[in-house]
Amino acid sequence: MNLLPKDPHGCPFLILAPMEGVGDRCFRKAMASIGGFDEAVRDFLRVPKNGHVKSLACEYISDEIAPIPLAAQIMGSNLELMGAMAQEIEKRGALRIDLNCGCPSNTVTGHGAGSSLLKDPQFLNEVAQSVVKSVKIPVTIKMRSGFEDISLFKENILAAQESGVRYITLHPRTKVDGYGPPARWDLIAEAKSILTIPLVGNGDILNVENALEMIKQTKCDALMIGRGSIINPFIFHQIRAHFSGRVFRAEWSDLLRYLEVYLSEIPPDMSNRIRVNKLKQLMGFLFKANAELLEKRNSILTAQHSDPEAYLHFVLPLLQEGFF
Ligand SMILES: Cc1cc2nc3c(=O)[nH]c(=O)nc-3n(C[C@H](O)[C@H](O)[C@H](O)COP(=O)(O)O)c2cc1C
Secondary structure, eight states, X not given: OOSSOOOTTOOOEEEEOOBTTTBSHHHHHHHHXXXXXXXXXXXXXXXXXXXXXXXXXXXXXXXXTTTSOXXXXXXXXXXXXXXXXXXXXXXXXXXXXXXXXXXXXXXXXXXXXXXGGGGOHHHHHHHHHHHHHHOSXXXXXXXXXXXXXXXXXXXXXXHHHHTTOSOEEEEEEETTTTTOSOOOHHXXXXXXXXXXXXXXXXXXXXXXXXXXXXXXXXXXXXXXXXXXXXXXXXXXHXXXXXXXXXXXXXXXXXXXXXXXXXXXXXXXXXXXXXXXXXHHHHHHHHTTSXXXXXXXXXXXHHXXXXXXXXXXXXXHHHHHHHHO
């Protein structure tokens, strides 16, 4: 079965990227209210070096944004526990499990998980195999181009492919790069020319032109978008519309609904201060959407308001004026 089908107009399969912290349940629910993407990946569930995985697996809700499918992502390096976690997640109705080989955080890499797996292709292969062999659902890998440098790039993508994963998503920066230098789309093109399994291109897609350019330059099979979707939640609709020869026009009411859903999903036990900070974080991205908003970004980030309603009262007119 093709896991990455194009739409009837030839638009590649579009995936909302996992983004721990910013891209939480509130964000996914808000994005689902706008739609346009085919699937989302939940941010990683950390599989400990020892202990029980059942309670951790409960954090994954397969129908969270139904009818849009939500894949689970796991991160860890203990072969047995990774397999056990995958089984728990499969029981919870996941359509696929993604293995995180990219997280740059030192607390993660210090335990041999996330991007640390890229230091040892053989071990990466063993971890991936232990997950693949534990479940019936498809397993995929999301990886960076290397740890310190790209010297093991080819070995890593081949080790991933040989483990039996169904496709690879490549974010072409090393761990050391963090999010700094431009994503190396030439490495997506190189991986595409080497691999026989499908490849999802990811990194620095901020608009329709970027999406088209990545497809042209790399020939990747599908696209994953992270930060570009927080800056512009309509990006998936805009890309899709391009392929069917339409222009997608976002409405203010859609953006308002998005913000309403976001706010309504913030857990009720969170204090007003945390709610305001969460909203600020989201607004900090939306106010990168164009030069006009960018000019006002500092003022919306430094504004002091004691509750979300007061903050929105201040920020919404600026957003409406600048976004449309
Ligand atoms: C705040 C943040 C959190 C992230 N968390 C995850 C994660 O949990 N799992 C993962 O595989 N990638 C994670 N990433 C990486 C993104 O999924 C993506 O690969 C990267 O941001 C490049 O794509 P973009 O330019 O479209 O954002 C995260 C990125 C950001 C900015």
